[in-house]
Amino acid sequence: MRLQASALFYALLMATLIAVLSVGLIALAQHFQALQQQQLRQLELVRNIYSGMAFWGQDEIDEIQLEEEQLFVAKQAWGLFQIGRVKAEQTFSFGTRSLQKAAILGEKVDKSSYTALYVQDNRKPVVLCGNTRIKGDVYRPKSGIKKGAVDGQAFSGTQLFIGKDRISENRMPALDTVLIEQLLALQKQKANQKLTDLAQELEHSFQEPLLVVQQKHLRLRKRALKGHILLLATDSITVEASAQLEDVILLAPFIRLKSGLKGSFQAYATEQMVVEERAILSYPSCIGLIKHRADQRQGYLELQSGVRIGGQVFSCLLPTSRGFPVIRIEANSMVEGSIFSDGPLQMEGKVHGNLYTRNFVLRKGGRNYYNYILNTVIDRTQLSKAYTGPFLKDRKAEYGIVKWVD
Numbered sequence: 515m516r517l518q519a520s521a522l523f524y525a526l527l528m529a530t531l532i533a534v535l536s537v538g539l540i541a542l543a544q545h546f547q548a549l550q551q552q553q554l555r556q557l558e559l560v561r562n563i564y565s566g567m568a569f570w571g572q573d574e575i576d577e578i579q580l581e582e583e584q585l586f587v588a589k590q591a592w593g594l595f596q597i598g599r600v601k602a603e604q605t606f607s608f609g610t611r612s613l614q615k616a617a618i619l620g621e622k623v624d625k626s627s628y629t630a631l632y633v634q635d636n637r638k639p640v641v642l643c644g645n646t647r648i649k650g651d652v653y654r655p656k657s658g659i660k661k662g663a664v665d666g667q668a669f670s671g672t673q674l675f676i677g678k679d680r681i682s683e684n685r686m687p688a689l690d691t692v693l694i695e696q697l698l699a700l701q702k703q704k705a706n707q708k709l710t711d712l713a714q715e716l717e718h719s720f721q722e723p724l725l726v727v728q729q730k731h732l733r734l735r736k737r738a739l740k741g742h743i744l745l746l747a748t749d750s751i752t753v754e755a756s757a758q759l760e761d762v763i764l765l766a767p768f769i770r771l772k773s774g775l776k777g778s779f780q781a782y783a784t785e786q787m788v789v790e791e792r793a794i795l796s797y798p799s800c801i802g803l804i805k806h807r808a809d810q811r812q813g814y815l816e817l818q819s820g821v822r823i824g825g826q827v828f829s830c831l832l833p834t835s836r837g838f839p840v841i842r843i844e845a846n847s848m849v850e851g852s853i854f855s856d857g858p859l860q861m862e863g864k865v866h867g868n869l870y871t872r873n874f875v876l877r878k879g880g881r882n883y884y885n886y887i888l889n890t891v892i893d894r895t896q897l898s899k900a901y902t903g904p905f906l907k908d909r910k911a912e913y914g915i916v917k918w919v920d
Contacts, residue, residue: 563613566600570619571913591696593763593780594800594826594904595620595916597720597742616720616920618761618798620902621911629653630677630894632870633885635684640874643667643888648675650868650894653682655885664886665878677894686856686872688908689830694804697782700765703728703744718742720919732766734759741919753777755793761919771795778824787815789823797824797850798916800904805835814840817863821847826904828854838872845889850896852903862889866896 566587584603589596601614630650633640640654641662652659652675659679661669705728718725718741728746735754739762745751747766753759755774764781771781773790780800781787787803795801801823803815815829827849829839838857843849847863855871869892876886902914 562602570598618916620916622914623901634872635682638885641886648892651678653680690908791818792820794822799825803829805839806832812837817843817847819844819846823849825851831856864891
């Protein structure tokens with residue numbers, strides 16, 4: 515009887531151990547199954563984000579809500595760029611989880627175009643002087659492009675340019691005036707913050723409503739501002755070298771960016787803009803002079819010596835205005851991207867990208883030289899294939915992601 519009782523005890527013990535182990539294995543299997551389901555839902559959440567981003571490329575889409583996929587997609591103008599936002603949700607066993615992304619969108623570089631220089635056909639030849647070098651296709655007036663000399667500096671190259679020779683038209687490529695007028699309409703935005711109330715260092719998400727600061731005169735010093743922030747002035751904006759700006763927009767009649775400033779942002783003036791010596795605006799920056807008032811004042815945009823711009827530099831004359839805006843780019847300055855001058859351009863710097871202008875003007879020794887270029891480098895081959903600029907020209911372009919912001 516002792517042997518039978520002992521055997522029965524061990525049998526019951528083994529049965530209990532097996533039962534416990536079985537329950538543990540079943541629970542573990544259920545846990546891994548639930549974990550796998552959560553991972554699949556997480557992957558679906560990420561896939562929905564990427565599928566939502568595909569809507570950014572559709573011009574007619576400003577905002578869309580897909581309830582079945584629990585997906586929200588929005589796109590809105592941000593200066594001459596756009597902001598794309600997407601948010602996806604998934605229901606998990608522990609509740610609802612969301613994922614959201616935001617990016618600055620722009621226009622991809624036209625890979626079929628190798629244009630380095632476009633000069634509107636105004637019946638005057640383009641004259642190259644000094645150490646001017648051009649690499650890429652050239653669109654020039656019917657009257658031609660030739661060697662010349664000014665201020666004792668004769669053209670030193672062995673050939674005029676390296677690229678295809680094409681004839682330009684008697685007009686400039688059309689700009690997207692609707693988008694530019696929408697940009698100017700930002701001047702009507704109501705201020706919702708005072709500069710003095712902002713933290714010295716502020717990062718404002720593009721997922722949040724627009725933060726607007728407006729004053730008659732705005733001077734930025736020892737401040738770090740980043741994100742969905744619009745800085746307006748009814749008269750002037752001055753940005754000191756001690757300020758740090760990223761992704762924000764500046765809009766005022768007069769703008770001055772002080773010597774030594776470093777940042778990456780958009781700045782638009784309606785009367786005058788001066789970028790002082792050694793200021794560096796990194797890609798993706800965009801600065802422009804937009805003439806829209808019906809007066810004879812020309813307005814001007816000046817890049818002083820040693821300035822570096824990564825992105826777009828442009829001037830624009832809207833149909834409501836008169837008096838062509840002037841751009842002056844001094845020696846030792848560099849634009850890595852594109853220049854579009856809707857008026858006279860005095861050019862003595864470098865462009866790694868392309869340059870469009872109505873005409874050149876050069877002032878030396880008290881004289882003005884029409885369509886003369888001195889010691890200028892325009893090199894289309896140096897523009898990165900990944901370059902994505904603002905939506906400036908009036909054409910259907912392929913969109914690209916300039917940078918992620920949230």
